[in-house]
Amino acid sequence: MNKRAVLALASVILPSTVLAQGQQQPQQPPQLTPMDQPSQKQYFLPEGFITATGRPEPISRLVGTVQVIHQDRIAKSTARSVTELLNENAVGFMSEWTPGQTSINIRGASTEGQGRDFRSQVLVLINGHRAGTANTSKLSSADIERIEIVRGPSSVIYGSQNMGGVINIILKTGLTAPGNVVQADAGSWNLFEGKLQSGGLYKGFDWYVGGAASTRDNFAIAGGATELNTAWTRYGATGSFGYQIDESSRIEGTARSDGIYNAGFRGSSANLFAFDTRYNYSFDASYLAKTRDGQGNFYFQVYFVTDVDDLNNPSPLSALNAVTARTTTDHNRRQLDILGARFQPRYKPFSGNELLVGLDWERSWLRSDRYRLGGSAVTQVSPQDNNQTDNVFAVYAEDSQSLFDDRLIVRAGVRQTWGATALDWTPNAPTLVTGTNPYRATTYTAGVTFSVTDWLAARAGASSGFRAPTATEIGANFTTTPIGTTIFGNPALGPETSQQWEAGATATWKGGRFDTVVFNNTISNRITPVTVSSTGGRVVQVQTNSPANLVVQGIEFQLQADLFQSFNWRPPVDGLFWNVFGNGYYNWKMTDYGANTLSGTDVALRINKYGASIGTLFGQMGTQYPWSVQLLGILRGPMWYNTEESLSPVFFPGQNRTVSVYEKGAFWVWNSRFELEVIKDLKLFAAVNNVFDVNNHPIFIAQDAAPCTANQVNQNGACGNSMPGREVIAGFQFRF
Secondary structure, eight states: OOHHHHHHHHHHHOTTTOOOOOSOEEOOOOSSOGGGOOOOOEESSOSOOSTTTSSOOOGGGOSSEEEEEOHHHHHTOOOOBHHHHHHHTTOSEEOOOBTTBOOEEETTEEOOTTOOGGGOSSEEEETTEEOSOSOGGGSBSTTEEEEEEEESSOOSSOOTTTTSEEEEEEEOOTTTSOEEEEEEEEETTTEEEEEEEEEEEETTEEEEEEEEEEEEOOOBOTTSOBOSSOOEEEEEEEEEEEEEEETTEEEEEEEEEEEEEEEEOOGGGTOSSOEEEEEEEEEEEEEEEEOTTSSEEEEEEEEEEEEEEEEEOOBSSOTTSOGGGOEEEEEEEEEEEEEEEEEEEEEOOSTTEEEEEEEEEEEEEEEEEEEEEESTTOOOOOOSSOOEEEEEEEEEEEEEEEETTTTEEEEEEEEEEEEEEEEOOOTTOTTOOOEEEEEEEEEEEEEEEEESSSSEEEEEEEEEEEEOOOHHHHOSOEEEOTTOOEEEOOTTOOOEEEEEEEEEEEEEETTEEEEEEEEEEEEESOEEEEEEETTTTEEEEEEOOGGGOEEEEEEEEEEEEEHHHHTTOOOSSTTEEEEEEEEEEEEEEEEETTOOGGGSOOBOSSOOSEEEEEEEEEEEOSSSSOEEEEEEEEEEOOEEEOOOSOBOTTTSTTOOTTTSOEEEOOEEEEEEEEEEEEETTEEEEEEEESTTOOOOOSSOSSOSOSSOOBOGGGSSSOOOOOOOOOEEEEEEEEEO
8 A cells, every 4th residue: 555545545434533734844842852853854743752751752663642732733723721722632532611620531541620630640741740730721822832642651751640641731942932922812702812922042042931811701602692600811921941051961941820810610500600710830940961972861850830729619509508508608729839850861872772761759738728608507618628748759761672773663661659648637627637648659661663664653552550549538537518428538548550552553654644543541440439328428438449440442543634745736826735634533442340330321431432623724825925724623522421410300300410321412613714924924813613603512411502401490590501602713913
């Protein structure tokens, strides 16, 4: 089969996922070792990665599957948050609860609903270090150079939470984003956005400074009705610096702040009175060096992170609480502080071999408080999370060996993590039994890549990951919630674990790239709250054994292509280009062997059976007025959901909240964008999101529509949740 036939066959087999990433972009300097960057060439994807293996190397050498959201896609997106970028690129299941809260599922592993990274099975990083949150909705897209997603636990470089994958957000620097940018736009529902960016290089120094702010009122749904309590405000800033000390060493650092403020939180009860403020800031500094002979490199990074969730979730109307137990104020503030360091030397002891070793240390502090007012039965209770202090130390090593003139690459690695989680004093938890629980976890990765021809490469690998238990899960304590449930911790808990294998192939040709992989991810030793007594609602944390595993098997695709180059077509007009791009997945097995027997199904919950993003970019360069048109379709496949909504007994008779499982059907959303450069470096753009004005929602069953399918007596002022209707945006961008 020739190279051209690969594209044609892929287009027949998977028409919804074979469209590619935009125009060719110059390769970006590897963030880990800028002194090692190769000469400038044209690629669809950058050939240097730091996420999967901790070293810059071609994507064709990677054992695991890496998905990249590169700058050409980010620049042509109206996404305001990382969540929206991930959704536009079909990274996995996105359960967007509100503009400020999202959970993610990749290969069966999920982030926790409130975005607490210490309870997440997907690890979110910023510049290679822990972000402190798994809630990507609070993180802006403004200063991002690219996002690298390692699909599955295919890395020993990272520790806890690396069960379903790693999302590494790599920020702009003076090397990757030189020049100055002024951009502003406005749109539907009083949307106003603006950003300023400046980067440059001077005598070995490089710098980048960026700031962005945006705000929007309550949006409208299909048909024009206003969705109350959906307004938000965002703002943040990033500053980075770098200095090339000499040809063999460099220092760099980044400081940033990001957040969403006063974001309406409707949630499962369509609450018109709840709102959240969530922000995150961090600082990291790195030293990079190599030996004079080029055989050795080392990388040292220190970082500090603060993550805050300021939650205001009163429930003044819902009949789920007795009148005396309803709250007018329920304010829970949670702050996580992280201090860490990592040291990663690597060396080439002999031809074709490279050994990377690493040491990680991290200490974190979680502190929460809560304040409540309301009816006569409302009392002060403990926060949603008990206070905890964590200490983690890890050592790891990964070795790779090239054979047969670099056609075959064998690599393997192992990581040993030692941790200690201390349950600390927590407000309004007088019966808390404080103490420290140690744990340890061993994870591995192994695999091979083989260049079958100069355009086709195959790979296969196996790997494992884990999530450490939290203080609330292991604490020998109880916490009483507003309705009287008593939740007991379990000090015997160990880490949750995942085991994965995958096999894939990548075809590349002049003008395109197609990647596909089949995988199996098994999640074991799951920590689950189980009700053991209906009297008083007694709940304990248990760790399920192997028969209760969650297993996901599926296939994933990535493709990007310049159609003129791929098919050797001659453009009818000089400068004309036509690119296609897309990502997709299909999970043929999603089985939860530990599913609640009362739910009536063993289908894994809150994960799409399939999903895709497809798009095309058409335009002309080299003309007096360069222009482009982009069309992007997002397919949200079917998923099964034990909804927390209280649904209408007329439409959903016999519902048992949080137990009854319903299937939510598939739907498409289409976005479009037009750009025109009216004078050199001044570009006008316009976009239409949700072109066909679809009234749906990624997760909630009851949409805000008539007739109301929610049980309104259990709501807090509204009926159901819907995503934004048709949105129109227009603006300009000036570069100088």
